[in-house]
Amino acid sequence: MEESKKIYWKGIEQLANNPEFVKHAHHEFAPAPPVDEEDPGHSRRDFLKMMGFGMAAVSLAACEAPIRKAIPYVNKPVDIDPSIANYYASTYINGGDYCSIVVKTREGRPIKVDGNALSNVTKGGTSAQVEASVLSLYDNDRLRGPKAGGKKIDWKDLDTQVIAKLSEIAGKGGQIRIVSNTVLSPSTKAVIEKFKAKYPTTQHIQYDQTSHYGMLKANEESFGTAMIPSYDFSKANTIVSIAADFLNSWGSSIENTKQYGKSREVSEEKRDMSRHYQFESIMTITGANADYRTQIKPSEEGAVAVQLYNLIAAKAGRATVSGGMEKPNLSRAADELWENRGKALVVAGSNDRAVQVVVNAINDMLGSYGTTILPGLPVNFRQGNDEAMTSFVTELEGGKIDGVIFYNANPVYDHPQGEKIAAALKNVSLSVATSYKEEETGTLVNFLAPDHHYLESWNDAEPKKNHYSLSQPAITPIFKSRAAQESFLTWAGAADTDYFEFVKENWRNWFFKNQTIDFQSFWDKCLYDGVYELPVEGGSVTFGANVGNAANAIANNYKSGGMELVIYENGTVGNGSQANNPLLQELPEPVTKAVWDHYVTVSPKDAAGISFSESISKYATIKANGKEVRVPVLVQPGQAQGTIGIAVGYGRTKAGKVADGIGVNAYPLIASINNSLSYSAVNVDFQITGDTYQIAQTQTHNTYMGRATVIQETSLAEYKDDSYQKKKYKPEIHTWKEESHKSDPEKLSIWKNHDYNNHHWGMAIDLNTCTGCAACVVACNVENNVALVGREEVINRREMHWLRIDRYYSSSASIDDWKGLEEAADNPEVVFQPMLCQHCNNAPCETVCPVAATTHSTEGLNQMTYNRCIGTRYCANNCPYKVRRFNWFKYHDNRQFENVNTAMNTDLGKMVLNPDVTVRSRGVMEKCSFCVQRIQLGKLNAKKERRPLEDGEVVTACQASCSTGAIVFGDMNNPNSRISKLLKIRPLDPNRPHINDKEADNPRAYAVLEEINVRPNIFYLTKVRNKEEVKA
Amino acid sequence: MSSNSRFVPLVLETDTSLIMIKNYLHSTCKIFLFVFTLISVSFSAYSQEIPKEPAAISAGKQIFDSNCKACHRVHQKLVGPALAGVYDRAPSIDWIKSFVKNSSAVIASGDAYAVNLFNEYNKTTMTSFSSFKDQDIMNVLAYIQDETIKGPGEQPGQKQKVVDGPKEEGVPATYLNVLLVGMIVILILLVVILAFLVSSLKRFLDQKALTEEEKEVVHSPITAGTIASSRGFIFVVAFLVGALGFKAVINGLYSVGIQQGYAPKQPIAFSHKIHAGQYEIDCKYCHVGVMKGKSATIPSVNICMNCHNQIKSGTTTGEGEIAKIVRAYNENRPIEWVRIHNLPDLAYFNHAQHVNVAGVECQTCHGPVQEMDVVRQHSLLTMGWCIDCHRKTDVNTKGNAYYDKLVELHNAKSKGNMKVENIGGLECSKCHY
Secondary structure, three states, X not given: OOXXXXXXXXXXXXXXXXXXXXXXXXXXXXXXXXXXXXXXXXXXXXXXXXXXXXXXHHHHHHHOOOOOEEXXXXXXXXXXXXXXXXXXXXXXXXXXXXXXXXXXXXXXXXXXXEEOOOOOOXXXXXOHHHHHHHHHXXXXXXXXXXXXXXXXXXXXXXXXXXXXXXXXXXXXXXXXXXXEOOOOOHHHHHHHHHXXXXXXXXXXXEOOXXXXXXXXXXXXXXXXXXXXXEEOHHHXXXXXXXXXXXXXXXXXXXXXXXXXXXXXXXXXXXXXXXXXXXXXXXXXXXXXXXXXXXXXXXXXXXXHHHHHHHHHHHHHOOOOOOOXXXXXXXXXXXXXXXXXXXXXXXXXXXXXXXXXXXXHHHHHHOOOEOOOEEEEEEEOOOOOOHHHHHHHHHHHHOOOEEEEEEEOOOHHHHOOOHHHHHHHHOOOOEEEEOOOEOHHHHOOOOEEOOOOOHXXXXXXXXXXXXXXXXXXXXXXXXXXXXXXXXXXXXXXXXXXXXXXXXXXXXXXXXXXXXXOOOHHXXXXXXXXXXXXXXXXXXXXXXXXXXXXXXXXXXXXXXXXOOEEEEEEOOOOOOOOOOOOOHHHHXXXXXXXXXXXXXXXXXXXXXXXXXXXOOOOEEEXXXXXXXXXXXXXXXXXXXXXXXXXXXXXXXXXXXXXXXXXXXXXXXHHHOXXXXXXXXXXXXXXXXXXXXXXXXXXXXXXXXXXXXXXXXXXXXXXXXXXXXXXXXXXXXXXXXXXXOOOOEEOHHHOOOOOOOEOOOOOEEEEEEOOOOOOOOHHHHHHHHHOOOOOOOHHHHHOOOOOOOOEEEXXXXXXXXXXXXXXXXXXXXXXXEEEEEEOOOOOOOOHHHXXXXXXXXXXXXXXXXXXXXXXXXXXXXXXXXXXXXXOEEOOOOOOOOHHHOOOXXXXXXXXXXXXXXXXXXXXXXXXXXXXXXXXXXXXXXXXXXXHOOOOOOOOOOOOHHHHHXXXXXXXXXXOOXXXXXXHHHHOEEEOOOOOOXXXXXXXXXXXXXXXXXXXXXXXXXXXXXXXXXXXXXXX | OOOOOOOOOOOOOOOOOOOOOOOXXXXXXXXXXXXXXXXXXXXXXXXXXXXXXHHHHHHHHHHHHHHHOOOOOOOOOOOOOOOOOHHHHOOOHHHHHHHHHOHHHHHHOOOHHHHHHHHHOOOOOOOOOOOOOHHHHHHHHHHHHHHHHHOOOOOOXXXXXXXXXXXXXXXXXXHHHHHHHHHHHHHHHHHHHHHHHHHHXXXXXXXXXXXXXXXXXXXXXXXXXXXXXXXXXXXXXXXXXXXXXXXXXHHHHXXXXXXXOOOOOOOOOOOHHHHHHHOOOOHHHHOHHHHOOOOOOOOOHHHHHHHHOOOOOEOOOEOHHHHHHHHHHHHOOOOOEEOOOOOOOOOOOOXXXXXXXXXXXXXXXXXXXXXXXOOOOOOOOOHHHHHHHHHHOEOOOOOOHHHHHHHHHHHHHOOOOOEHHHHOOOOHHHOOO
């Protein structure tokens, strides 16, 4: 918006116009990798060497044809054809994290994971961690087989020894514990019951890395049952979140994201959207999407909830309680919640039952139960019991436990009392771990009985009541692993230990009722769909907790003081269980844009003394809960003053070559308040030291120099009355032709139009529904064999991601002086913008390539031909969007990148590569291809069936991964395609509908950098903020 | 480009318990065995039902060639019986239909005719063609009837052998020879004339009064040494050597990576000449992937065993080579064939696009495979070779609704046929991505 004074900036460096930032912004490329300094030029010897090499190469190439084998199957399975992908519905289960998925396999190897649209829980959505999980299957640090005392052992011997120990313990009445994260699988629970029946002293203890125990207890207190209900954000007009990062780590985040996207969607037909208030300390991805974001300290979460309760209780005529604290936007939020009764939702991230009781009371007054909260549909994602875990640790330390089995859990690393567990494990006579990797816990146990990876396993899951889901193997187990359930059954002395048969039999007994088909057909259908769902009755609850007591508990337990700490799960490595996955390590964290690094986020005001420079940060020491850690400081705009934030998931020591040694473990900083884990602390000793460190951040890479019209946004009010269209930025260029000497840039062009007789591929990206979650970035990496380059190379600004998500901050404050700068960085608004090759119709890159390696296709694609590229990099220099990536190194089969680019450097890792996409070598340019391999496949399928290509047959990887449907891809020549309808595509010349000149009549649609008239095939839809007014 | 970018389809362990849930593609009919007995009972009444229209006959031929030919001939007993007159000798047309659709069921039902047949052909069952419609079977019978009436004289396939000879283009060779001889004669004449000139000039100069120095010049002997040291000679020789060397280097560079004619020794001396030539087994019968996807696929051993369950001895190699297949099958050990056609990893080629969609004959690129005992790379497989074909070839748009819009737009603008080139067939990202 030219008229508005709003400025957008990517990082504090840009806001402060730091000299280093300016220098980088004006250079498209980081300096080329250094050559040997001693070599001043090319000598005669170089020439001779080159000649010699050339001759040798030519003669070798001429006489030797390397023998390549082609080895067919002996017995080809009917359903597997080489070069044709198969898809299997399955289920991603990682502790309590759940996603119904479809696995793409090629020649028996899983190579991609997509969401399963048939599931009513995740509805086809995925997350970065789900997308990345396919590479975890090929993790080189996986266990190759069972071990005892650190040495390899046969399964048979292991079973004999474990059973002997178990019998011994059972004989003397010793205690046995099974420790796991949340177990979603009803069949696994049945297996554990069988184990318990054989060894009656066994107890099963569940814990979660991000505990929701407070909610369970609060619901027990409020409604009589310890459960977590389903939430429906899509039905909420007003959403208030008190530090709940519900788009990332709170509750069922994939489902939440999907629903949230729905409530944020606007169109000509639906001109309304939800309003979202967020009260939080750190800048979470959820807070970044909020309309109103208020900074609070973690100790104030309870007080904010009480205040909100009192405000609403006053309207509802209920008694108010003592406590509470006034905060900006709180009374406005209360007013709107009350106005939108029945369409309102309040959530809180606190794991304290008292806070959750107050929130339950608010939701009760607002009539949320039965509308936006479904108590009849409880979820099972977080069943962890903090109290049970605490008593387990006490018992373990007291030597009261004789046997412990860690079922796919790693509490030594990811439980706050991990150190105690580690120390006490030495005195336990039997300890077994079943995780598919050794990990921190596994190194301390007697027996390692590795489970399969989830993509190799049979399993089932019940993420929600009456919503069942099946896991099926998409590959034969790569190593000598064995299903953990089979291990349990074996140790329990079961006659039949086949877990597949066990699951099948369970499904026959539990679900095969009142069916009109035979069991095999029923089973096949469930496997085909991946899910089996039964209707659920609505269910109602009566609130019966004492809010006054809860308010008192809050007032007693939380005293603000000193520097306050928030311990959170970030959007990339999450809880750290997949930390050894380089796809996640190199994924820029949605908000901080940091990769491969661990840091503490600090507000700009608290970071006084730290220069706002990208390259130098300082270490800080943090003392909390009796532990001290040392991490570098990251200055985070929007962080509440007086608070710091540190992510869990780092500081792994036994995860593998990728993750080990990155950052520190933040789990031990977590203390317990009110009998549940508290992810915050007060009076933290926080000292910035003198040691400097550079955090690898991508935030200011690829900046548009001085071009300010990249983001367009408006307010809901202006969108509703169409007044924003007048304000919409419409660039004009100066010309002598017109009377006014001004002209629409589209009218002036030296380009001839392209004829797109067949298809005209285009994409629309809705900035309103994009939450910035970055699942698309990972999906793109996996689909297109994008190389990962590691921390050093990211610092050198050489990351290879084809699709990046630009995160912009904005505020109305002037940046003329230091004061304005401080205000701007204090609590900025945030916009996420996925940026990829725009496939310009007037592509500037194409005209400058001296060897025609980048050309335009008759379908609107900007093609990049690697084998033709000679690496001049002119194209990247000329790209206004900065989306071209240059291969500075050979990233495959290169020891230097062995530990960061695992998918291209080991035989195991290479199994994940997409065989339809070339692995690029050193010295060539690459960029988004609009998933041309998928386009070609879609077209071929249509041609084989002798029919026209239908809309929706070709789906790009990013589109498929987008939970909110923010990305729409399709044929703009087809007037009935989704993209044509969404953008309201109109050919400029009705006589020639197939030329590239098409106008998007959707008033929200705009092209980035319209003034340079490169005519991109990607349109963005203006972001609409549901704010009273856009500050301007 | 990397050599690791694309995987050659390999054998991978596959879990037999995997349940395929998507891609319920119809399975290719595979195990072919025999039928029908030689008992010649004439039921001429039935033959009247069989269609006689050329359309039915040609449709029947197509089905016969791609499905039945691996085991059956019309006039010749092969793996299965010769089919001439089968419509007359079999119990009924309906019997034929049910036998083709599910032979084992007919045998199991205790049908005497079928059981006899089964026993006569060493108890080998014929593959069930459950996907055949009645009409398909009638068309096949129409073709068989047509061939039966024509009699065994005409062997299809014999004619074909003449077809694929390379055509001579440009000036005939004899004409060139005449030209060459003529030019040499003219050159010799020139030399003779020049020699006459020199000698007459010498004589003319001798008649004049010359100084000693001048005489020396005139009478200086022409020896090999003087020629070799003359500037002109050195220049000519240097030029010729340089030019030939340059040509050799350029030729050498152009042939780098080209393997035309590559015919490696295979682990089994499999002869396409016998299988595809003599027995006329359709290419698609063994190379099952060719209509479906990128890879035409080298047949898996179980496909070989469809016939070699029965045929244990070959005409030229005896039992040795076939025994290798049986051994591989019994030991569940894949055969490591040597790949002949090696496209670089950076090029994407899809068989289904060319064979299924475009209807290109296999021989167009692979040459007369049916005449090759040892298969060799017939074509250049260079990018120029691909592009040349894309420039010349019309798009096979017949009956393919995908192309309707393109054809309409093309015809509105141009009178010529729509070539592959016209619809983006020369674009980079058709083959490189």
